[in-house]
Amino acid sequence: MTDTLSITQTDDIAPLEKEWRDLETLPQCSIHQSYDWCRAWSQSGKQPLFIVGRFTTGEIGGQIAFVLPLSIRKVGPLRVAGYSGGSFNNLNFGLFHPDFIACATPDTMEDVVGQIRDSVQGADLLMLERHPDSWRGLVHPFANLPQIEDQNGSFQVSLDEDFEKVVRRGNAKRRRKKFRTSVKRLEALGGYDYIQAATREDARALLDCFYEQKAARFAVKGIPDVFADQHVQELFKDLASESFENQQKTLEMHAIRLRIDNRPIAIAALSVKDRHVICQFSSIDSGETEYASPGDLLFYHMIENACENGNDLFDFGVGDELFKRNWCDSQTQLYDCVIALTAKGRAGAVTLAGLTRGKRLIKANPRLFALARRARIMLHRKTS
Numbered sequence: 001m002t003d004t005l006s007i008t009q010t011d012d013i014a015p016l017e018k019e020w021r022d023l024e025t026l027p028q029c030s031i032h033q034s035y036d037w038c039r040a041w042s043q044s045g046k047q048p049l050f051i052v053g054r055f056t057t058g059e060i061g062g063q064i065a066f067v068l069p070l071s072i073r074k075v076g077p078l079r080v081a082g083y084s085g086g087s088f089n090n091l092n093f094g095l096f097h098p099d100f101i102a103c104a105t106p107d108t109m110e111d112v113v114g115q116i117r118d119s120v121q122g123a124d125l126l127m128l129e130r131h132p133d134s135w136r137g138l139v140h141p142f143a144n145l146p147q148i149e150d151q152n153g154s155f156q157v158s159l160d161e162d163f164e165k166v167v168r169r170g171n172a173k174r175r176r177k178k179f180r181t182s183v184k185r186l187e188a189l190g191g192y193d194y195i196q197a198a199t200r201e202d203a204r205a206l207l208d209c210f211y212e213q214k215a216a217r218f219a220v221k222g223i224p225d226v227f228a229d230q231h232v233q234e235l236f237k238d239l240a241s242e243s244f245e246n247q248q249k250t251l252e253m254h255a256i257r258l259r260i261d262n263r264p265i266a267i268a269a270l271s272v273k274d275r276h277v278i279c280q281f282s283s284i285d286s287g288e289t290e291y292a293s294p295g296d297l298l299f300y301h302m303i304e305n306a307c308e309n310g311n312d313l314f315d316f317g318v319g320d321e322l323f324k325r326n327w328c329d330s331q332t333q334l335y336d337c338v339i340a341l342t343a344k345g346r347a348g349a350v351t352l353a354g355l356t357r358g359k360r361l362i363k364a365n366p367r368l369f370a371l372a373r374r375a376r377i378m379l380h381r382k383t384s
Contacts, residue, residue, distance in 0.1 A: 004055055004056055004061075005054065005055060005056060005065055005111075005112070005115070006053070006054050006056050006115075007051065007052070007054075007112070007115040007116055007119045007120075008051075008054075008119060009050065009052070009119060009120050009122075010050050010052060011042075011047075011048045011049060011050070012050075013035070013038065013039050013042050013050060016050065016052065016064070016067065017035060019063070020035045020064075020067060020095065021035050023064065023067070023095045023096075023097065024095060026098070027136045027274040027276075028093055028096075028135050028136040028138045029093060029095055029273075030089075030091050030092055030094075030135075030273075031248075031250060031271040031272075031273045031276075031278060032083065032085050032089040032090070032091065032092055033067075033069055033083070033084075033092060033093060033094055033095050034248065034250065034273070036239065036246070036250050037084070037085060037239070037250055038069040038084045038085075040235050040239055041071060041085050041235065042069075042071070042084060044231045044232070044235045045231045046071035046073070046084070047071055047073075047122070048069075048070070048084070049070045049071065049072055049081050049123065050068070050069055050070065051068040051070065051120060052064060052066075052067050053066045053067075053112065055097075055099075055100075063097065064095075065096070065097050065099070065100040066095060066096045066097065066100055066141070067094070067095040068083075068094055068126075068128070069083065069094075069095070070083060070084060070126075071083075071086070072122060072123050073086070075348070075352070076348075077344065077348075078125055078344065078345065078348040079122065079124050079125070080124065080125045080127050080348075081120075081122075081123035081125065081126050081127070082126075082127045082128070082129055083128065083129060083130075087226065088226075088232075088280070088281075089129075089130060090130070090154060090278050090279075090280065090315065090318050091130060091132065091135075091154050091278070091315070091317075091318075091332070091334065092128070092130050092131045093131055093132070093135050093140060094128070094131070096141060098138075100141065101138050101139065104139075104144060105144065106145075108144075109141060109142065109144045109145050110145075112141075113145065116341070117339075120341055123341055123345075124340070124341055124342045124344045124345035124348060125338065125339065125340060125341060125345040125349055125352070126337075126338070126339040126341055127336065127337075127338050127339075128142055128336065128337040128339075129150060129334075129336045130152070130154075130318065130334040130335075130336070131334060131335055131336075131337070132154075132333070132334055132335070133333070133335060135332075136274075142335075142337045143335070145337050145339070147335040147336060147337045147338075148335065148336050149333060149334075149335055150333075150334040150335055150336050152318035152319055152320070152334060153318065153320070153331045153332060153333050153334060154315060154316075154317060154318050154331065154332040154334060155316040155317070155318075155320070155321075155324040155325065155327075155328040155330075155331055156313050156314065156316065156328055156329075156330045156331070156332065157303065157313070157314045157316075157328045157329055157330075158313060158330065159303070159306055159307050159311050159312055159313060159314055160307060161307060161308070161310060162307070163303070163304045163307040163308070166303065166307060169329060170326065170327065170329075171326075175300075175326070178293065179297065179300050181292075181293075182292050182293050182294065182296065182297040182300075183297070185291065185292035186256075186258070186292050186294070186297075189258060189260065189288075189289065189292075190259050190260035191258075191259040191260075192256050192257060192258055192259060192294075193256075193257050193259060194255075194256055194257075194297075194298070194301040194305075195254070195255050195256075195257050196252060196253070196255075197254075199244070200240070200241040200244055202253070203237070203240035203241065203243075203244075203251075203253045204241070206253040206264060206267055207233070207236055207240060207253065209264050210253075210267045210269070210281070210283050211227050213267065213284065213285055213286070214227050214281075215228065216286055217283060217284075217286065220286075227281075236251060239251040240252070240253055248272070248273055249270070249271060249272040249273075250271055251269050251270075251271060252269065252270045252272065253267070253268075253269055254268050254269075254270060254298065254301075254302055254305075255267045255268070255298070256298045256301070258289070263285070264285070265285040265289045265294045266282070266284045266285070266294035266295045266298040267282065267283050267298075268281070268282035268283075268299070268302060269282070270302065272311065275310065275312040275313065276311070276312065276315060277302075277306045277311050277314045277315060278315040278317060279299075279314075279315065279316050279317050280317065282295065282299075295323070296323055299316075299323065299327065302314070303327065314327075316328065318334070338352055
């Protein structure tokens with residue numbers, strides 16, 4: 001492979017657009033490595049780094065073999081290159097030509113890593129997070145390298161054009177009762193509508209409301225508000241606006257809205273690619289409507305809508321929550337691949353891998369996880 005592949009780095013995404021968009025049409029490419037998603041993050045103030053592998057010989061010489069769309073962040077003394085979007089990404093695969101995937105043996109990938117170390121500058125570590133061992137029938141090339149389990153898995157429910165079949169797959173009686181209870185309680189408050197943003201202005205308004213709801217929820221839980229950054233807020237507004245122009249829906253805004261005052265009380269952002277629906281983030285309003293479980297009601301409607309639109313999979317994203325387990329019939333384990341690029345990075349790789357393992361152990365133990373949550377809230381109250 002070293003004789004037939006050249007690896008370079010660039011910080012300019014524009015010259016790659018045509019080939020990039022060709023590769024992203026492949027079903028295994030996650031929405032998080034689409035051109036529009038990565039362009040938005042590269043323009044958000046993050047330091048972009050695109051690792052490009054090209055075939056240099058053979059029938060497709062000169063064609064892109066793979067692209068790793070990255071941004072660099074500081075982690076203590078280290079410069080860490082990770083997928084563009086970072087913790088906002090739910091599932092990554094990267095951009096890989098099928099011919100590259102077919103020949104990505106362990107020896108091949110060791111050669112690729114060696115070339116990356118020789119050619120990439122500006123980072124101490126390459127940390128490729130949240131990728132499945134296989135996706136859409138293809139093995140991830142980095143599954144041939146040493147990797148560790150990510151602390152989070154991705155929860156999914158298989159869809160059917162007949163929504164009733166999806167409902168019956170779980171505890172149908174309990175699910176319908178919960179739905180009727182939510183509807184009845186919201187009818188007592190004047191009724192509700194399940195809506196999808198129909199204009200750019202609607203989408204931006206729902207995002208503004210989402211940011212307010214999420215900030216209030218994070219404050220109560222003692223969690224730093226990851227959406228507080230103005231660059232992040234505008235980035236998602238831009239992605240939602242662009243979705244009205246593109247066939248591929250990078251960000252769709254959905255909500256449960258009270259009729260009496262047109263107030264959104266549950267909001268979610270969905271991405272849709274190749275009949276794979278991913279919930280990127282969601283929120284509920286605090287106050288008197290919480291007892292009606294508007295979040296559960298919103299997911300009921302969104303899953304029904306996804307079935308009606310002929311999608312195959314509804315992905316709740318990473319993070320273990322009871323409402324996800326009540327729906328999902330599959331869970332995809334995700335992995336992290338940590339590659340040291342410098343001498344400083346070698347020491348850091350051991351530390352970061354240890355932190356990931358520690359987080360995974362805590363999340364796997366309900367008692368430890370509960371203690372960690374309480375400790376986080378207490379620390380937040382002392383420092384705020």
